[in-house]
Amino acid sequence: MLALLVAQNIAFYIIAALMVFGAIRVVTCKNLMHAALWLVLVLAGVAAQYILLAAEFVAITQVLVYLGAIIVLFLFGIMLTRTKTGTDDNLDNSAGARRMAALIGVLLAGVMGYSLWDGFGKREFGDLLVQRTAQVSDSIFSTYLLPFEVISILLLAALIGAIVLARRD
Amino acid sequence: MIPMLASFAPPYWLSTVIKVLVVGAVVPTTALILGVVFLFKIMSWMQSRLGPQEAGPRGLLQLLADGVKFIQKEDIAPNGADLWVFKAAPLVVLSSTLLLYVALPASAHLVVENLDVGVFYVLAISSLSVIGVLMAGWASANKYSLMGALRAAGQLIAYELPMVLAVMGVVIQAGTLSLNGIVFAQNGGAIFGWTGIGNPYILTQFIGFFIFIAAVQAELTQPPFDMPVAESEIVSGYQVEYTGFRFLIFFLAEFATAFVFAGIAAVMFLGGWAVPWLSANSDWYYVLGPAVLFAKVMLVSFIIFWVRFTYPRLREDQLQSFAWKFLIPLALVNIVATAILKVVF
Numbered sequence: 470m471l472a473l474l475v476a477q478n479i480a481f482y483i484i485a486a487l488m489v490f491g492a493i494r495v496v497t498c499k500n501l502m503h504a505a506l507w508l509v510l511v512l513a514g515v516a517a518q519y520i521l522l523a524a525e526f527v528a529i530t531q532v533l534v535y536l537g538a539i540i541v542l543f544l545f546g547i548m549l550t551r552t553k554t555g556t557d558d559n560l561d562n563s564a565g566a567r568r569m570a571a572l573i574g575v576l577l578a579g580v581m582g583y584s585l586w587d588g589f590g591k592r593e594f595g596d597l598l599v600q601r602t603a604q605v606s607d608s609i610f611s612t613y614l615l616p617f618e619v620i621s622i623l624l625l626a627a628l629i630g631a632i633v634l635a636r637r638d
Numbered sequence: 639m640i641p642m643l644a645s646f647a648p649p650y651w652l653s654t655v656i657k658v659l660v661v662g663a664v665v666p667t668t669a670l671i672l673g674v675v676f677l678f679k680i681m682s683w684m685q686s687r688l689g690p691q692e693a694g695p696r697g698l699l700q701l702l703a704d705g706v707k708f709i710q711k712e713d714i715a716p717n718g719a720d721l722w723v724f725k726a727a728p729l730v731v732l733s734s735t736l737l738l739y740v741a742l743p744a745s746a747h748l749v750v751e752n753l754d755v756g757v758f759y760v761l762a763i764s765s766l767s768v769i770g771v772l773m774a775g776w777a778s779a780n781k782y783s784l785m786g787a788l789r790a791a792g793q794l795i796a797y798e799l800p801m802v803l804a805v806m807g808v809v810i811q812a813g814t815l816s817l818n819g820i821v822f823a824q825n826g827g828a829i830f831g832w833t834g835i836g837n838p839y840i841l842t843q844f845i846g847f848f849i850f851i852a853a854v855q856a857e858l859t860q861p862p863f864d865m866p867v868a869e870s871e872i873v874s875g876y877q878v879e880y881t882g883f884r885f886l887i888f889f890l891a892e893f894a895t896a897f898v899f900a901g902i903a904a905v906m907f908l909g910g911w912a913v914p915w916l917s918a919n920s921d922w923y924y925v926l927g928p929a930v931l932f933a934k935v936m937l938v939s940f941i942i943f944w945v946r947f948t949y950p951r952l953r954e955d956q957l958q959s960f961a962w963k964f965l966i967p968l969a970l971v972n973i974v975a976t977a978i979l980k981v982v983f
Binding site: 500502503506509525526529530532533536537538540541542544545547548549601602 | 720723753754755758759761762763765766768769772773775776784787788791792794795798815
């Protein structure tokens with residue numbers, strides 16, 4: 470078990486370093502298409518981290534939704550609107566917006582770090598079990614049924630709203 | 639021999655090496671088999687011509703000769719191309735294909751990774767090849783490539799949905815997302831108490847099978863869904879600037895993906911690696927399983943390529959409305975009907 474945890478930790482740090490590097494490239498890249506492709510690395514890293522946490526259902530959902538749909542939509546949008554290869558110099562936001570983004574970033578990291586620390590503290594994760602998909606679906610359709618249905622209605626409303634906005638007639 | 643295979647339990651590193659080697663060998667081999675059998679022989683037969691005759695006995699080595707030719711060619715990239723992305727794109731497409739083979743079971747134990755959520759994994763991974771296609775189309779700096787990639791993305795997004803929905807019927811009926819679990823459910827099933835041929839889901843899920851095959855055809859961008867590569871109007875779309883071994887990689891990925899999707903269809907609808915008269919727990923499947931699966935894969939591939947060689951290309955708007963206005967509603971009706979019948983019986 471210990472050996473596995475060591476391997477897990479090493480893998481975690483390698484993937485985390487790759488993700489941080491990718492995330493920095495996403496915002497510093499001068500080429501919009503390259504930025505989107507660096508984002509692929511970050512999102513794939515998230516999926517890999519989920520697998521390390523033995524949450525394969527969440528990992529595969531991450532791949533299906535973020536890599537298979539959202540990134541494709543990004544690339545599609547970029548290709549439809551700007552088709553030239555090469556760099557673009559006016560991609561940066563104003564200094565004010567950058568300061569705001571840095572502030573929000575630090576704030577989010579603080580809140581999330583604190584809640585993790587507060588919630589788990591010194592709990593050991595040595596006995597982490599593979600999370601069966603059946604368990605996930607069982608808890609969604611029993612304990613969390615109401616939130617699940619509320620989200621479904623919300624998404625349905627968003628879907629209909631998008632169609633209404635996009636229709637020309 | 640059989641008990642020896644059954645008790646073979648190598649250490650982790652060795653089994654990993656074996657798995658990598660097997661997948662690395664199986665992907666080009668399957669692409670070669672489908673290419674020779676269907677693209678050369680069956681297509682020629684359907685079009686009343688002989689096909690390649692010179693290389694090897696009855697021209698069987700033609701594709702191998704073509705492969706050698708591709709590898710010898712100079713690696714050319716257009717001047718305006720975004721070099722890194724241009725060179726990485728075929729590899730992204732190929733890696734999506736390699737990852738698909740991970741989940742395909744050739745018997746209860748002959749599977750690279752017996753995933754608990756095999757079906758879901760396959761659907762998620764198959765959507766990754768679009769990223770490679772978009773990369774290829776954009777990085778080529780060619781308007782035909784760009785048009786092809788845009789069409790490919792639109793098509794793959796549209797046909798992803800019916801594919802997921804078509805699979806749902808099988809999953810509801812089998813009660814599991816595991817590909818091996820689906821094989822066991824069909825092998826041990828019964829048709830109103832008659833266990834003669836198990837319960838292959840093609841009998842109850844024939845609508846799902848039809849939708850799945852149509853969606854696979856579209857994901858492979860094969861005729862009649864080949865608007866993204868339509869050679870007569872956008873000269874092979876996103877592949878137009880590729881030559882040599884990079885083109886070969888696209889070709890390999892397309893045919894290997896056709897094979898693995900035919901395999902997934904065989905597992906979900908035709909009983910996979912099992913035959914009805916032999917219990918799925920039998921050790922015989924260590925040698926029998928791959929052969930049975932291969933036979934079923936060739937059967938499904940025949941359907942896929944039959945359609946490919948005989949139907950004309952759909953127009954772009956027909957292609958989109960076929961997915962959104964016909965396949966998706968049909969798949970939804972199929973899911974509702976399957977769920978109701980599952981509760982009733």
